[in-house]
Amino acid sequence: QKLSIFDNYGTLAYAVFMGIWVTVFLEFWKRRQATLEYEWDTVELEQEEPRRPEYEAKCTIPKKNPITQEEELVPYTACGKCMRLVCGGSTVLFWISLIIATVIAIIVYRLAAFFNFSAKLPEAIDENLEPLKDYLTPQMATSVTASLINFLFIMILNILYEKVAIWITDFELPRTQTDYENSLTVKMFLFQFVNYYSSCFYIAFFKGKIVGYPGGPVYWLGRFRNEECDPGGCLIELSTQLLIIMGGKAIWNNVQEVLIPWLKNLIARCREKSEEKLPRWEQDYQLQSISKLGLFYEYLEMVIQFGFATIFVASFPLAPLLALINNIIEIRVDGWKMTTQFRRILAVKAQDIGAWLPILHGVAVFAAVTNALIIAFTSDMIPRLVYYWALSMQPFGAHNSPTMQGYINTTLSVFRVADFKNLSKPRIVPSWFDHETDTTCRYRDLRYPPGHPLEYNHSLYFWHVMAAKLAFIIIMEHVVFTVSFLVSYCIPDVPKHIKEQIKRERYLTQKLLHESQLTDWHNKMAENANTIMKGPMSMKSADMDV
Numbered sequence: 406q407k408l409s410i411f412d413n414y415g416t417l418a419y420a421v422f423m424g425i426w427v428t429v430f431l432e433f434w435k436r437r438q439a440t441l442e443y444e445w446d447t448v449e450l451e452q453e454e455p456r457r458p459e460y461e462a463k464c465t466i467p468k469k470n471p472i473t474q475e476e477e478l479v480p481y482t483a484c485g486k487c488m489r490l491v492c493g494g495s496t497v498l499f500w501i502s503l504i505i506a507t508v509i510a511i512i513v514y515r516l517a518a519f520f521n522f523s524a525k526l527p528e529a530i531d532e533n534l535e536p537l538k539d540y541l542t543p544q545m546a547t548s549v550t551a552s553l554i555n556f557l558f559i560m561i562l563n564i565l566y567e568k569v570a571i572w573i574t575d576f577e578l579p580r581t582q583t584d585y586e587n588s589l590t591v592k593m594f595l596f597q598f599v600n601y602y603s604s605c606f607y608i609a610f611f612k613g614k615i616v617g618y619p620g621g622p623v624y625w626l627g628r629f630r631n632e633e634c635d636p637g638g639c640l641i642e643l644s645t646q647l648l649i650i651m652g653g654k655a656i657w658n659n660v661q662e663v664l665i666p667w668l669k670n671l672i673a674r675c676r677e678k679s680e681e682k683l684p685r686w687e688q689d690y691q692l693q694s695i696s697k698l699g700l701f702y703e704y705l706e707m708v709i710q711f712g713f714a715t716i717f718v719a720s721f722p723l724a725p726l727l728a729l730i731n732n733i734i735e736i737r738v739d740g741w742k743m744t745t746q747f748r749r750i751l752a753v754k755a756q757d758i759g760a761w762l763p764i765l766h767g768v769a770v771f772a773a774v775t776n777a778l779i780i781a782f783t784s785d786m787i788p789r790l791v792y793y794w795a796l797s798m799q800p801f802g803a804h805n806s807p808t809m810q811g812y813i814n815t816t817l818s819v820f821r822v823a824d825f826k827n828l829s830k831p832r833i834v835p836s837w838f839d840h841e842t843d844t845t846c847r848y849r850d851l852r853y854p855p856g857h858p859l860e861y862n863h864s865l866y867f868w869h870v871m872a873a874k875l876a877f878i879i880i881m882e883h884v885v886f887t888v889s890f891l892v893s894y895c896i897p898d899v900p901k902h903i904k905e906q907i908k909r910e911r912y913l914t915q916k917l918l919h920e921s922q923l924t925d926w927h928n929k930m931a932e933n934a935n936t937i938m939k940g941p942m943s944m945k946s947a948d949m950d951v
Contacts, residue, residue, distance in 0.1 A: 412640050412784045420719040420776040421885060427715055427769040428889035432896040438757055439899040443907065450756040454581045463578065480578055493573040497592055500566050501599050507558045508603045511551055516629035519547045544635045548642045552649040555604045560657060566596050586701060587760040594764055597709055601650060605717060608643045609783050618861050619848055620824040640720055640784055647721040651713045655731040658706055659738050666693045666746035695747045704761050711765065715772035719779040777881040781874040791873045796866060817847040819854040
């Protein structure tokens with residue numbers, strides 16, 4: 406019943422809609438961007454962009470410019486540039502591996518915590534917590550505490566890596582400010598992508614997938630039994646993880662954006678107390694100065710939120726709603742912050758949003774694939790469809806028409822209690838268990854029963870479901886990508902009237918250049934004609950003098 410909140414056919418339609426909506430959004434964004442480029446005269450801005458002062462200061466090596474064919478100074482050779490890029494890339498990979506190590510640590514915590522909660526939580530629930538007994542399960546307690554710990558790790562690693570990413574980009578010494586921001590954008594997004602989404606990918610695609618069966622479970626480090634999903638699946642736990650990370654990130658960012666500049670300004674005012682009232686311009690000068698990367702962090706925050714609202718929408722359909730609410734609050738918070746806590750921002754021209762647009766396109770493609778995989782492997786939609794349309798009817802089932810009767814019984818395999826091994830045998834036997842009458846138990850999997858020639862191996866039903874899942878992924882991806890391609894083809898990146906105006910400007914420019922060249926040529930020809938005409942006249946006057 407809990408699972409049916411999100412795991413239904415409406416979620417499938419919603420995921421397909423979001424996959425198409427992302428393409429429509431990006432296409433209209435590109436049209437808006439092209440319009441602003443033309444209106445603000447930044448169409449060819451990057452071709453005119455000057456070099457950064459930090460780059461100019463270290464230019465000591467002469468090199469021929471392949472475009473101007475003139476010799477200019479550069480700060481490093483081709484080999485030196487390659488070494489800088491390798492150093493920066495290896496540092497990013499090291500920090501990404503550090504994130505993976507923290508995810509593994511969280512997994513080990515989940516395994517150990519679930520064991521402790523299973524042993525102690527039922528005894529800790531007293532009469533006051535009796536109404537919450539159905540919700541305070543060991544699985545839920547483990548999931549919530551692990552999500553909170555993971556969120557703390559994410560925030561700490563973000564703070565540390567931010568300084569490292571800026572240092573690496575400074576070390577690479579990009580030529581222009583656009584190159585600098587693009588390089589920093591790629592580094593920060595790659596890190597934060599892995600940092601924010603790695604735990605969600607673990608729950609969606611790895612948790613509960615390789616657990617074995619009661620007689621042959623899979624162990625981590627030879628001690629901890631591999632983590633299993635809730636009997637209803639991992640979808641609810643994935644939704645909980647997304648809610649904690651996405652909600653916690655939004656609250657943390659908004660509090661940080663409000664509290665830190667306000668406290669800095671308050672401390673500055675307390676230190677510089679003066680009896681005479683300062684003029685307004687001097688009061689404004691004492692406010693916090695915004696860094697060159699001030700808008701960079703705003704873009705990064707929005708793109709990460711865009712990923713939450715699209716990549717995992719099949720498991721948490723409320724993510725776009727939470728993103729909308731956060732954006733409404735963010736607009737007011739940023740407006741208050743920039744008008745009251747920071748000095749006036751100096752306007753700087755930019756041709757477009759730089760590397761963020763290709764990143765958004767990559768997220769859109771990735772979201773279509775991820776949502777198809779979530780519906781196929783994390784939800785129970787495909788197994789239910791296979792049972793309803795195929796296995797519930799004869800010759801596989803006992804019914805003459807499609808039905809869901811008997812579905813739960815079909816998804817539960819039989820295990821003989823005598824086949825327990827010493828390592829996997831339960832340490833505490835429930836009081837209701839009778840060794841003489843209770844010879845078998847049921848577990849959630851699709852395996853052959855004991856006594857079958859292939860006992861405890863995956864059944865034919867499992868392979869039918871697996872084939873259906875793979876077919877569903879291919880069909881859904883092709884549907885989303887085909888419709889997205891048609892939408893992007895039908896919606897041009899640049900509006901027609903903007904194209905016409907740009908062509909007219911180019912035509913007028915070429916016309917002026919041509920007319921200017923013709924005028925210069927006519928003037929030159931006139932000067933030559935005058936020179937030729939003056940030549941004989943001067944010779945004739947000389948003869949008369951003689």
